[in-house]
Amino acid sequence: MSKPISDNELIQLAALSDKPSWARAPTYLRLSGPGWLQGAMTLGGGSAITSLTIGAVYGYELLWVQPLAMLIGCIMLFALSHQTLSTGASPFAAMRDHLHPSLAWLWAIAALASSIIWGFSHYPLSAGMLEEVIAVSTGFSLQQKEGASREAFLFFLAVLVWMLCAYTAWHYGAGGRAVKIFETAIKYLSAMIVVAFLWVVINASASGQVNWSAVAAGYIPSSLPSDAAGVTTVMAALGTAVGINMTFVYGYTLLDRGWGREHRVLSRWDIVMGLVIPYILVTGLISITAAGAFYGSDMSIQGKLSPTQAGAMFAEAGMGPVTGRLIFALGILGMAIGSLVMHMLCCGAAAGAMFNWEPHTRNYRLALLLPTPAVLGVFLWSSMGAYVILPTSAICGFLLPIAYLGWLFLNNNRAYLGDDCPSGGKRLLFNAAMLLCIVTVLASVSYSTAVAMDWI
Numbered sequence: 001m002s003k004p005i006s007d008n009e010l011i012q013l014a015a016l017s018d019k020p021s022w023a024r025a026p027t028y029l030r031l032s033g034p035g036w037l038q039g040a041m042t043l044g045g046g047s048a049i050t051s052l053t054i055g056a057v058y059g060y061e062l063l064w065v066q067p068l069a070m071l072i073g074c075i076m077l078f079a080l081s082h083q084t085l086s087t088g089a090s091p092f093a094a095m096r097d098h099l100h101p102s103l104a105w106l107w108a109i110a111a112l113a114s115s116i117i118w119g120f121s122h123y124p125l126s127a128g129m130l131e132e133v134i135a136v137s138t139g140f141s142l143q144q145k146e147g148a149s150r151e152a153f154l155f156f157l158a159v160l161v162w163m164l165c166a167y168t169a170w171h172y173g174a175g176g177r178a179v180k181i182f183e184t185a186i187k188y189l190s191a192m193i194v195v196a197f198l199w200v201v202i203n204a205s206a207s208g209q210v211n212w213s214a215v216a217a218g219y220i221p222s223s224l225p226s227d228a229a230g231v232t233t234v235m236a237a238l239g240t241a242v243g244i245n246m247t248f249v250y251g252y253t254l255l256d257r258g259w260g261r262e263h264r265v266l267s268r269w270d271i272v273m274g275l276v277i278p279y280i281l282v283t284g285l286i287s288i289t290a291a292g293a294f295y296g297s298d299m300s301i302q303g304k305l306s307p308t309q310a311g312a313m314f315a316e317a318g319m320g321p322v323t324g325r326l327i328f329a330l331g332i333l334g335m336a337i338g339s340l341v342m343h344m345l346c347c348g349a350a351a352g353a354m355f356n357w358e359p360h361t362r363n364y365r366l367a368l369l370l371p372t373p374a375v376l377g378v379f380l381w382s383s384m385g386a387y388v389i390l391p392t393s394a395i396c397g398f399l400l401p402i403a404y405l406g407w408l409f410l411n412n413n414r415a416y417l418g419d420d421c422p423s424g425g426k427r428l429l430f431n432a433a434m435l436l437c438i439v440t441v442l443a444s445v446s447y448s449t450a451v452a453m454d455w456i
Contacts, residue, residue: 013262028269033183034253035267035274037342038077040186041246042275043193043282044118044339045125048332051283053233055290058225060211060218065234066241066283067219072437073242074276077250079407079434081267084251085259086420091251092353095406098416103406105354110399111248112350112370115343119374120381122336122343127157127378129333136326154378162375165337169344169368179256189334190278196331197285203323209292219284241279244400249346256359261420282335344368401442408434 009031016024047066054062084091096104131154135141142150172182204210225231254267351367352359408431414421422430 010262013266017265024269028266029273031266032187032270032273033180033257034250034259035270035272036183036186036190036278037253037274037345038242038246038250038271039190039275039278040338041249041342041346042241042243042279042339043190043335045122045332045336046118047241047279047283048286048335050233051286052290055287055292056294058230058233059291059295060214060288061223062225062230062234063215063218063284063287064221066287067280068221069241070276070279072440073246074271075433075437076247076404076407077242077271077275078268079411079430080247080251081254081271082264082420083407083410083417084254085264085267086261086417088255088260089416090255090353091248094410094416095403098410098413099406103402106399107244107248107403107406108350108354111245112347114243115245115346115350116371116374119340119343119371120377122340123158123161123375123377124154124381126161126333126336126340127154129329129336130157130161132325132329133333136329151379155375158375158378161337161340162372165340165344166369166372168341169348170365172341172345183257186338187274189338190274193331193334193338194278194281194285196327196334197282197289199327200289200323200331201285204289204292210288211292215288244403245343245346245350247400247403249342249349252349252353252359253345282331340371343371347371398442401438404434404438404441408438 012027012031016027051066054065080091083094087094092104092108095107131141142153168182168185172179201210205212224234254263257263259267345368347370348359348364348368351357351370352364355363357363357367410416411422411430411434412427421427
C-alpha cells in the first residue's frame with residue numbers, strides 16, 4: 001500500500017508555495033524521498049569507473065561533462081513527475097494507452113533486462129570492495145591468491161550483499177511506513193558516500209595533489225577531446241547519467257509515496273536534492289581525486305581503473321591505506337549496494353506493470369528477486385561482460401531516447417493531461433529543452449555504438 005498523505009502534509013505544502021527558496025528547503029528536504037532513490041540507482045559502478053577515467057586520463061578538463069549529463073536527465077524526470085503526479089496514472093499505462101502498447105512493453109523489458117544484467121557487474125564490484133574493507137581493517141586477505149579459495153570467498157561476500165539488498169527491497173515492498181524508512185536510509189547512505197569521497201579529496205588536497213584553480217576551470221566547458229576514446233567517454237556520460245531502468249522505476253516510487261498533484265513542486269526539489277546534487281558531488285570528488293593523483297604521472301593508467309586498483313594507487317600516491325583504500329572502498333561499496341537495491345525495485349515495478357500485478361503483492365515481491373542470478377557475476381562477469389555489454393548498452397541506449405520521445409508526446413497530449421498540459425511560452429521552452437535532451441542522448445548512443453562496433 002502507498003503511504004497515506006496526511007492533511008498536515010498537504011497544509012505544509014500549501015503554506016510553502018509563496019515562501020522564498022531558503023524557507024522551503026528544510027521542509028522539502030524532510031518530505032523528499034523518490035529523488036534520493038534515483039540518486040542511489042545512478043551512483044553505481046558505472047558512475048565510479050567513468051569518474052575515475054575522466055579524472056585520471058583527462059585531468060580537470062572534463063569535470064563539466066557529468067553535471068551537464070545529469071541536468072539533461074533532470075529535465076526529462078521533471079516532465080515525467082509532472083505527468084505522473086498530475087494524472088495519478090502509472091507511466092507504463094500512460095505510454096500503453098496514449099501512445100502504443102509495443103513502446104510501453106519495449107520500455108519495460110529494457111528496464112527489467114538492464115537491471116538484471118548490470119547486476120552481474122555490481123555484485124563482483126560489491127564483493128571486491130567488501131573484501132578491500134576487510135583486508136584493510138582486519139589484515140585478513142586472499143587478494144594475492146588466485147583460484148577456488150578466493151572465488152569462494154568473493155561469492156560468500158556477494159551472497160552477503162545480496163541478502164542485505166533482498167531484505168531491504170522486500171521490506172520496501174511492504175509499502176506504508178517501510179517506504180519512508182527506506183528512503184530515509186538512502187538519504188543517510190548518500191550522505192555517507194559524499195562524506196567518504198570528501199574525506200579522500202581533503203586528504204589529497206592536504207598533500208598538495210589538488211589544483212583548485214584548475215578544478216574551477218574544469219567545470220566550464222571549454223574543450224572536447226579529439227581522440228576517439230575521449231569523445232566516447234563524453235558521449236557515454238551524456239547518454240547514461242540517467243539510465244532506462246531509472247526512467248521506468250521513478251514514476252512508481254512517486255506513486256508508492258502516495259504523492260499527487262499537490263507534490264509537483266516538491267518533486268522537482270526532490271530530484272535536485274536527492275539526485276542532481278549527490279551525483280554532481282560524488283562524481284566530481286572522484287574525478288578530482290583521480291586527476292590530482294594520476295593525471296600526468298608516470299603511472300600506467302590504462303587497464304588499472306577498477307576501483308580496487310584505483311584504491312591501491314591512491315594509497316601509493318601518498319594518501320595511505322586508510323584514506324586511499326578503506327574510505328574509498330566504503331564509498332564505492334555504498335554506491336554499489338544502493339544501485340543493487342534499486343535494480344530489484346525496478347524489476348518489481350516492470351514485472352508488475354507488464355503482468356498487472358498489484359504493488360506489494362506476493363508476485364510483485366517475488367519479482368524483486370529476479371536479479372538474484374547476478375551474484376554469479378563473481379565467476380562469470382570477466383567472461384560474459386564482453387558479450388552482453390554491447391547489445392545491452394545498444395538496445396537500452398536506443399530505447400532511452402524513444403522513451404524520452406514518448407514523454408515529449410505525452411507532455412503535449414491534452415487528452416492525457418487535460419488542463420495540466422503546458423501552454424504558451426512555458427510549453428515552447430519545455431519542448432525545446434526536451435528536444436535538445438533527446439538529440440543529445442540519441443547522438444551519444446549512436447556514436448558510442450558505432451565506435452564499439454568499429455572496435456570489435
